[in-house]
């Protein structure tokens with residue numbers, strides 16, 4: 001197996017090699033937090049973009065090429081690529097095109113409301129920022145920039161364990177609701193500490209990623225000899241080493257899910273659900289919600305598109321708990337189709353980091369609002385007046 005690791009599992013050994021024996025790169029603050037947003041951190045040896053500005057967006061797909069021009073090559077490859085042949089990554093987007101929308105014309109509607117609630121949190125759109133480790137690879141404001149952008153757009157962010165700023169700084173950067181994502185450390189003391197910090201900071205739920213307990217074959221990173229040199233601010237001193245020497249558990253079970261719930265008392269989501277059977281079992285084990293995901297094709301290649309599995313998962317869940325779906329959502333129509341097929345919200349990944357790279361928090365706000373504008377247009381043209389109104393009755397699934 002190649003030596004890449006799960007998302008942003010930094011290796012102190014590799015970083016030390018990159019920095020001539022020094023520890024992981026220590027940031028220096030080069031611009032203070034003010035009206036232009038959270039502080040920009042300069043990581044010596046990694047030239048993250050620093051622009052904070054509104055960006056022009058024609059569509060989300062075009063942002064990738066623009067972002068490639070400003071993100072250092074290794075960081076861009078890490079963000080944009082996926083595992084193996086990258087079939088699953090492509091399939092995530094392709095699956096949405098196999099289902100078409102049947103509009104309900106002459107419905108007499110003159111407006112559409114995109115707001116909704118997720119686990120009791122009111123959000124302006126059924127679009128949230130998914131978990132991504134290492135926002136600092138895209139922009140010097142790192143996770144704090146994305147948090148401010150998500151809050152400015154009125155929506156929720158799932159903040160990563162593997163973060164370049166602390167979970168407390170991410171929380172402070174924007175007043176929108178946030179979930180905290182956990183890769184479960186082997187050490188229960190470390191697990192407990194980080195969970196209690198997240199609870200104290202005000203995170204509303206914990207999202208446990210279940211599909212990245214061992215590393216995958218990210219060939220672009222191998223080709224680029226890329227190992228993130230940025231620090232993991234939530235677990236200072238934790239490097240990673242590769243597969244086999246990770247400080248994170250590689251043998252996850254339902255007892256781990258129960259442990260997280262018992263320690264925090266917070267609702268627990270599991271992220272990486274791809275089968276109706278697992279969704280049913282999750283409900284039996286008391287999870288508060290699921291995120292249907294194949295990790296953007298970054299873990300096990302040749303797993304099905306998340307959207308392909310959604311209808312059967314939604315049937316199994318039967319509305320008992322909320323469903324978030326991620327993977328390949330690039331158009332407002334995709335958001336509409338995911339909701340029609342039974343998701344409560346979609347989670348957006350790579351385009352958020354591309355927006356962050358191009359315009360800091362304002363770029364993230366722009367990406368989310370652009371996708372929501374397309375979603376609202378789709379609702380208007382399809383004849384749906386509210387998120388609750390969107391159902392399978394608007395889809396043609398046999399096309």
Ligand SMILES: Cc1cc2nc3c(=O)[nH]c(=O)nc-3n(C[C@H](O)[C@H](O)[C@H](O)COP(=O)(O)O)c2cc1C
Nearest residue numbers: 007079130131132133209295296327328348349350
């Ligand atoms: C750069 C990057 C880092 C990621 N890091 C994590 C992570 O730490 N934990 C996790 O559960 N998922 C992680 N993911 C997966 C995303 O949450 C999501 O499943 C994936 O990006 C699919 O969405 P997309 O097609 O919109 O990018 C990461 C994705 C990217 C692109």
